[in-house]
Amino acid sequence: MLWNGQPTGQWWTYRAYAQMTGNLVAATGSGPIGVAASIDRNAGRAVALLGNQTGQTGTTTVAIRGVPSWLVTSGRARVTVARIANQSPLTGPAVVSSTDVAVTGGPLNVAVPMTSGSDAYTVTLGTPLDGGTTGGPLIVDANSPDFSYGANWGVTTGVPDMFNGTANWSHVAGATATFRFTGTQVALHAVRDADQQIMALSLDGGAETLVDNYAAARNASGVAWTSPVLAAGSHTLRIRLTGTKNAASSGWNVAIDSADVTP
Incomplete structure (x- = not known):
C-alpha cells in the first residue's frame, strides 16, 4: 500500500477504516455501493466509509437515520464528505464539502459526488477524520x-x-x-x-x-x-x-x- 515509500489511496482507505472506532452500526449499500459505518461518542463522530467495485460514477445519496442528540448543535450537525482518490502516491483525502446540515427528525440525506468509480469516500458527522496526519488540518x-x-x-x-x-x-x-x-x-x-x-x-x-x-x-x-x-x-x-x-x-x-x- 506504499508507493516508493509514500502512502497510496489504498493506504488512506485502510487508515479511514482503522479510525472508525466505537461501535459498528447497521449500514446498507445500494447496488454496487458498499458501506461500513460506526459511531463513537468519545470521539464525537459517526462515520460511513463508501466504496464500489463496478466503477459507478455520479452522485450517490447517503441517508443517515437516528442522528443522536450529542451530534446536534442548535438543530444542525456538521457533515464532512471526503474523497480518497485511487492514486499512487496520495497526499491525503480531499474534503469535498464540510457544512452544517439541519436535523429535522427524518433521514439526513447527504449527496456524495463520485467523480471516479475506483475511489473511496467517507461521510462524517461531528468531528471529521483528519485529512493528513492525526490532529492535522483538513485538506x-x-x-x-x-x-x-x-x-x-x-x-x-x-x-x-x-x-x-x-x-x-x-x-x-x-x-x-x-x-x-x-x-x-x-x-x-x-x-x-x-x-x-x-x-x-x-x-x-x-x-x-x-x-x-x-x-x-x-x-x-x-x-x-x-x-x-x-x-x-x-x-x-x-x-x-x-x-x-x-x-x-x-x-x-x-x-x-x-x-x-x-x-
Whole structure:
C-alpha cells in the first residue's frame, strides 16, 4: 500500500477504516455501493466509509437515520464528505464539502459526488477524520463546493503536480473566488510560477493582503499564504485577481490548488 515509500489511496482507505472506532452500526449499500459505518461518542463522530467495485460514477445519496442528540448543535450537525482518490502516491483525502446540515427528525440525506468509480469516500458527522496526519488540518480541494467562483474562472483536470489533479484558474483582472470554512486557521495552496500575477486575499471582509505568485521555478501546490490564528467558527476567504504582476512575470495567471483548514 506504499508507493516508493509514500502512502497510496489504498493506504488512506485502510487508515479511514482503522479510525472508525466505537461501535459498528447497521449500514446498507445500494447496488454496487458498499458501506461500513460506526459511531463513537468519545470521539464525537459517526462515520460511513463508501466504496464500489463496478466503477459507478455520479452522485450517490447517503441517508443517515437516528442522528443522536450529542451530534446536534442548535438543530444542525456538521457533515464532512471526503474523497480518497485511487492514486499512487496520495497526499491525503480531499474534503469535498464540510457544512452544517439541519436535523429535522427524518433521514439526513447527504449527496456524495463520485467523480471516479475506483475511489473511496467517507461521510462524517461531528468531528471529521483528519485529512493528513492525526490532529492535522483538513485538506480541501479547490474544486470542492466550499469554494465558489465568479465569472472568468476555468477548471483543468489531469494536472499531475496539483492536489487531486485539478486546477481552478483565471487570468482576468477583477475575477473573484470565495472559500468558506469553519476552523481557526487556513493555509491557501496556489501555483507559484513564472507566469503568475498578484492576488489579493481578505478574511471576513477585512483589509486585503497582496500575494505575489511569481516564482522563477514552478511550485504547483505549495502554500502561498497562511492566515493568522482566528477565533473558532465560520470564516470567509475572498480571493481577487489584481491585474498587476511582478515585473519578471511573463503572464497573468492565478491557479488555486487547495486549502488546509485547522479544525
